[in-house]
Amino acid sequence: MSTQTPTLPGAPEETHAPDARPVLAVRDLRVTYDGTDGPVEAVRGVSLEVHPGEVVALVGESGSGKSTTAHAVVGLLPETGRIAGGRIDLGDDERTSLELASLPVRAWPRVRGARIGLVPQDPGVALNPVQRVGDQVAEALRIHARAGRREAHAQAVEILRAVGIDEPQARARQYPHELSGGMRQRVLIGIALACEPELVVADEPTSALDVTVQRRVLDLLADLTSRTGTAVLLITHDLAVAADRAERIVVMKDGEVVETGPTARVLSDPQHPYTRELLAAAPGLRAAQRPGTAPLPDERDRGSSSRVQVRARAVAADLPTPPAGGLLVVDGLRKTFQIGGRRSGASVRAVDDVSFSVPRGSAFALVGESGSGKSTTARLVLDLERADAGSVRFDGVDVAGARGDALRTLRRRTQLVHQNPYASLDPRFTVGQVVDEPLRAHRVGTAAQRRDRVAELLDQVRLPAALARRRPGELSGGQRQRVAIARALALDPDLLVLDEPTSALDVSVQARVLDLLADLRAQRGLTYLFISHDLAVVRQVADEVGVMSAGRLVETGPVDQVFDHPQHPYTVELVGAIPGRHHEREAIR
Amino acid sequence: MSLLGTRPADVVGARRASAVLPASPGPVSTGTTSTGASSAGAARTTSLRARPGTGPATGRLARARRHPLARPGALVALLVVTVVVAWALVPTAFTSADPITGVPADNLLPPSAAHWFGTDHLGRDLFARTVHGTGLSLQAAAVAIVIALGAGSLLGLVAGFVGGRVDDVLMRLTDVLLAIPGLLLSLAVVTVLGFGTLKVAIAVGVASVATFARVMRAEVLRVRSATYVEAARLAGARRGSVVVRHVVPNAAGPVLALATIELGTVVLAVSALSFLGFGAIPPTPEWGSLVAEGRNYLATAWWYSTLPGLVVAVVVLSAGRLGRAFERGGRTAR
């Protein structure tokens, strides 16, 4: 185990006995896409190995080529893509080994499903909506003649049972939309493993799932593959997931492998600067990182996040103790939604008796999984939805009672940063117009003064002033979110509601935006209401946290206290599901 | 939340979209069906089939080259439309022959260098008649489009923005208009208004109002619920300013693209009505009636109805091609 010697990018790592053949060996793989401006190389000489029974994680941000690599391995590149060079060898047995890079299209159906399984990314759309679940599992068996028509169905039910689906008989007759996301991903795992392939490629198998579901699904995948000895190539953007689940990690950037090594070594002693950057940016792993080991490049833009955080905390502590009520006081909030039309009478209680208080200058986070009511609560606070009961008081004024000018004043003091910066900016506006809009609407200053203010705001979110003339379509996701933040700050609000402000961004970009938010809070004494599903992020930015589940606020308290000593059973489960914890525990041991 | 019924709603959405398709046998406006489907599709292509990130700032020139209007097919279509519009504006620049009075001795001559489209039974040059007929045909099409676009967009804007009862009533009205096949609706209007090219144009325009109203309403609803509109409201922008600055500019693109696509449909409908004998009164040349006149000489003079009809086909094809290019251009700009 030569963990000390840095591995050269692309060179296979000798962690296994030299005579053991890998089940998958990718050598110098090149994939190009036909773009409108000629071919674009998405994968540039990637080499990696997966040994029998091993779990290898392929980690990278969007555009790194990890997904393309995975699709090349299963022969499912989009039509514009093609393998331009290299080899992909499948099989640890000389006699059955197969070279996939040059495999003719005709031969693929015998390989896929039988020798390589695929667990796709989004279980919401990966099952045929008009075919019964059982038939879809059975199809995998029927295609490879593993069973006749009748036995296939019986076996499909057994597979459903094996992937932990209750009442598999009944479920087999249901359609995908009748199953939850977690259940659908279980079905997809069942399909991938139906013919007991040598290798499973799991392409971001849980990025569309809630964190508690994610953990259970990944546990299942680990359990089943270890039982059958199936090797796993796990594609993920989440270094924490890779840390928990993989024996080896392959880090990709811009179509190249920048680092390969055993998980523990990559995490404790990253060789490549990019790996260090990723590691520093991964919120779940920051705790595991030894302080001072990772000097960050480009200090000005990023700041050392931990330092900024300390500073923000300090400022918050310096402020005079908040008045008993706090800047934002939410009391007994309730909201019920009718679903499926008025007549069907079904309703969902989205927010159920939620009360909390946010002191001036502090950051309060609402965490919960999808459907927990956290976003609805935020919308109620902003008066974007009408509450059925309860009150929202902002600086002592009841938000629901405000009309006309009073409402406009309130709106001026509370601003929202939306989740998706790709949707929250009008594509026809320039960046300058976007940031100017609140100033214009409230008739602040002359045109020239407003122009100066826009430049000042862009500077504050660390965007070059020249960007003011660009349109959102020309900006990256991180830049767009900075523009949205600048717009929110334009009217000097007191409270900023941040609705999952970084969930649409890559981890390294996320880290920079979070640092910016921490800085801004420190500089301007802002109050944050932070909505997130990502507990690791919450831990990093918030002072206090409220945990929501099924519309109820089940636990509130200071962040450290809630996360280190969760009281409510749901919080215990949620905290336990944070990826990166496995690894942390092992590191301590 | 996905379990709480977004799936059935998706299906309803898709069905709604398809119901918007024009009721006349024209080029199917891919825009109306694709707006619903593309949003779901787009999210996917960015996630799973991760394309290599081409930098956000690629020069203006490269973008211009990639614009759908820059494809060869679209350029040819643009050329055709330009030439035909020129025919309509200055027909005498393209032919010196008289479209109304012919040389009886030269009747039913096949196409030649002197008579590109041959001559008719009265010895009139068919190319000249086609070129001179363009003005009337295109005028009629333009009138029809203006009526459909104007009335339809207004109805759609009101329905989409006011919502509630007004929306319900207006949409039921468009349901009814869509329940009657476009050509029959036009014929009913012609029955009342009487015959003539302008009346035919009005009739065709009325029949297309519902399509535009539907698309405009869908666009207004899409933009109105867009996150950037919510952001504008939160920034303090007033209702009127949101409509003028955000809703109308963002909704206009697809509706204008539809207008280009519908132009072909409308040219077809106008020529069909005048083929049936409800349009221009002879001897005034007009595309549909030219083809109708040739019916009696099918066995002896193949060019008589074939060549003017071919012109109609080429123009409609080009208009459809351009419309799709606009639509795609609008989508990539977004």
Next chain:
Amino acid sequence: MSAYVLRRVAAAVVVLLAAFTVTFAVLYLLPSDPASIMLDAGTGGGGVDPAQAEALRERLGLDQSPAEQYVAALGRTATGDLGTSISSGAPVATLIAQALPETAKLAGFALLLAVAGGAGLASLATWTRSPRLRGLLLALPPLGVAVPTFWVGLVLLQLLSFRLPVFPAVGNQGFASLVLPAVTLAVPLSATIAQVLAQGMRAAWGAAYVETALAKGATRTRVQLRHVTRNAALPSLTLLGVLVGNLLAGAVVVETVFSRQGFGRLVQAAVTTQDIPVVLGLVLVAALVFVVVNLLVDLAYPLLDPRTAVTSYARSL
């Protein structure tokens, strides 16, 4: 389930009622004097005899208030009485009943050709991996919707009746006389079907469940047949009403070109003579056909698409 059926039927009746109202308003209330329009057309524009006009007004009930006229007309229509033709004096219902069977034959055959052609083209275009074949196939539908129907008919006549006398040029005699009109009518229709289906199938081929199926080891043919076709065809089904309506409208042109008797010729003749009662009756029948087809599609849809099935939908809540 029965509540769903009732609601659908009620909605269909409302649309039909509204169609009647709109058409009635356009034909009887919009013009200042329908009687003179009709008489004017009847005499070839040679002036209207005031006494004659008065008699006709009385006969049509045009001397009554618009509301009374509307109620009376609605009452008669509800009992199947569509009034009498001005030009021939025959009951409108009888005229339509005589014309419909010929047109139904024509439209049925055309629909068959159009569905087979359109679906075949769309399937082949999305199934093939050859970009050239796909490009060629997908270039056809825009062509199909761009060519004027009357022109296609005339060109077919020229080629297959006059040049090569394969099919008869005119008339309603036998199957041979049905071929050219049906093909003409099917051209724009099949192009529409091909465009809609090809778009749906392309979307389905890009869907994640297709990738899942391919990852199971399914061949392209299997994916096309088992996964793509059904998912793409379901939404297109809602187009059926519009398509059948288009067939009736197309019949006006096609029956004129091929001099066939039927619904379309009746429309053409009625508009030419500005025979308002006949036009009203014909428009109503077209709307009725559209509404009935759509009702059938709506009722069948939950049986075909599990996502909209009432029972499973309720369970998913």
